[in-house]
Amino acid sequence: AVPGVTAVRVAQTAEKTGRRIIAVGSGKGGVGKSTLAANLAVALARAGTRTGLVDADIYGPSQPRLLSAEGIRPEGRDKTLLPVATRFGVPMLSMGQLVEPGQAIAWRGPMAGSALAQLLDADWGDCEVLIVDLPPGTGDVQLSMLQKHRPEGAVIVSTPQDLALIDAMRAIDLFGKTGVPVIGVVENMAGYICPHCGEFSDPFGIGGAESAAGTMGLPFLGRVPLDPAIRRRSDAGDPPAAGDEPEGEAFALLAARVRQ
Ligand code: ADP
Numbered sequence: 001a002v003p004g005v006t007a008v009r010v011a012q013t014a015e016k017t018g019r020r021i022i023a024v025g026s027g028k029g030g031v032g033k034s035t036l037a038a039n040l041a042v043a044l045a046r047a048g049t050r051t052g053l054v055d056a057d058i059y060g061p062s063q064p065r066l067l068s069a070e071g072i073r074p075e076g077r078d079k080t081l082l083p084v085a086t087r088f089g090v091p092m093l094s095m096g097q098l099v100e101p102g103q104a105i106a107w108r109g110p111m112a113g114s115a116l117a118q119l120l121d122a123d124w125g126d127c128e129v130l131i132v133d134l135p136p137g138t139g140d141v142q143l144s145m146l147q148k149h150r151p152e153g154a155v156i157v158s159t160p161q162d163l164a165l166i167d168a169m170r171a172i173d174l175f176g177k178t179g180v181p182v183i184g185v186v187e188n189m190a191g192y193i194c195p196h197c198g199e200f201s202d203p204f205g206i207g208g209a210e211s212a213a214g215t216m217g218l219p220f221l222g223r224v225p226l227d228p229a230i231r232r233r234s235d236a237g238d239p240p241a242a243g244d245e246p247e248g249e250a251f252a253l254l255a256a257r258v259r260q
Contacts, residue, residue, distance in 0.1 A: 021120070021130045021151040022183065022258065025175070026158060027167025029059065029136040032188035033157045035234050036224070037133035038066040039241035039248070040155070043255030044129060045089040046241065052083055052127040053092040054119045056145065057135045058105045058112055061096030068237030073097055074122075081122035088242050091127065093119045109140035113148070116141055120149055137167070138174045146178040153183035155221065155258065160190050160208035168209070172216065184221035185213040186254060192226040221257050224250040 024040065026033040034057060044051040055063035064070045067086040074097050075082045083091035098115055099105055107115065124130065132151065135141050145151065154175045158168035168185070175182050187209035191202045203226065213220040224230070229247040233240050241251035 019124065019128055019130055021132060021149060023132045023134050023145060023151040023154040023180070025134045025142065025154050025156055025171050026136050026164075027156075027169065027171045028164055031136075031157050031159045031164050032224070033057075033136060034060075034062045034066060034133050035230065036155070036157050036186060036188060036251075036254075037131050038063060038234075039239050039251035040255055040258065041090045041131040042067075042088045042239045042241040043248075043251045044131070044259065047252070047255055047259060049129055049259060050127050051090055051129045051131060052124050053090050054130055054132040055092065055094035055096065056116050056119065056141055057133050058095050058107060058115075058141060059135050061094045061105070063092055063094045063133060064096055065237055066234055066239060067092055070237070071101060077123065081118055083122055083124060088239060091124070093122055095119070109144075112141050113144040116144055117148070138170055142171075142174060143178070146175065146180050151180055153181045155183050155186060156218075157186045157188050158209045158212075160187055160202070160205040162205075162208065164204075165208055165212050169212070169216070172218070182218050183258060184219035185209050186221050187223040189226040190223035195228060222250065222254050224254075 024033055024037040041051045041053040053063055055061045067088055069084050069086050072084045074084050074093055081093060083093045086092055095115055156168055156172055158164045172182055189204050191206050193200050210220045227247050230240050240248040
């Protein structure tokens with residue numbers, strides 16, 4: 001990306017809507033992209049940035065569960081959607097809220113694109129930042145996000161594993177080609193401390209995402225350990241970033257870096 005061109009685009013986007021859009025992407029599914037997006041949004045809100053969350057993951061919209069807002073349908077006013085309030089100070093809209101509960105989302109490109117536009121053009125009130133949880137990979141939703149809605153930047157989530165990294169590089173390549181700067185790479189599921197014996201192990205390796213970021217000249221934003229408490233709280237709709245326990249610390253640190 002040409003720095004000058006990027007700066008002009010960011011300025012235009014901010015001028016049009018008055019808010020910053022930050023996309024969270026990954027090369028493949030299951031690496032913790034949605035978990036990271038939810039906790040990043042909650043951590044930003046706790047740090048005083050008015051933050052909204054857009055769940056654009058048509059393959060597995062999980063934000064309503066992660067933020068304890070399952071089954072709540074957003075209301076509309078004059079064809080504009082009103083985001084759903086959550087307990088965590090982060091208003092939210094999800095692709096999953098546009099279909100009947102349990103129904104598969106089998107939209108083709110143009111439909112997914114117009115659904116995404118509805119979510120982004122909703123009445124976000126005084127939100128300063130919108131975190132967008134993208135579907136994994138490099139499909140239609142990502143393209144229309146990057147080309148039409150021009151996020152200020154993207155955060156890429158990967159596990160330290162080689163395969164996840166190769167896929168992440170494809171996603172990074174797409175952002176680069178559409179001129180959306182990569183804010184940085186997050187390594188998730190990096191290292192595991194056994195809750196019983198305290199021994200440290202690294203099921204997916206460690207440091208792989210950091211060294212890949214370095215090779216590509218991208219900032220490394222930090223790592224989040226593989227922690228059963230993160231999974232447990234995520235399943236329970238209680239994001240770790242909302243509390244003061246150790247499992248929330250990594251997200252607070254990431255939010256501080258993204259705010260800069
Ligand atoms: P994605 O959005 O990339 O498909 P999810 O955020 O849905 O991935 O995460 C997949 C699963 O892994 C979920 O059950 C989630 O709770 C769990 N998970 C994600 N990150 C962590 C972590 N750092 N420690 C433990 N479990 C995690």
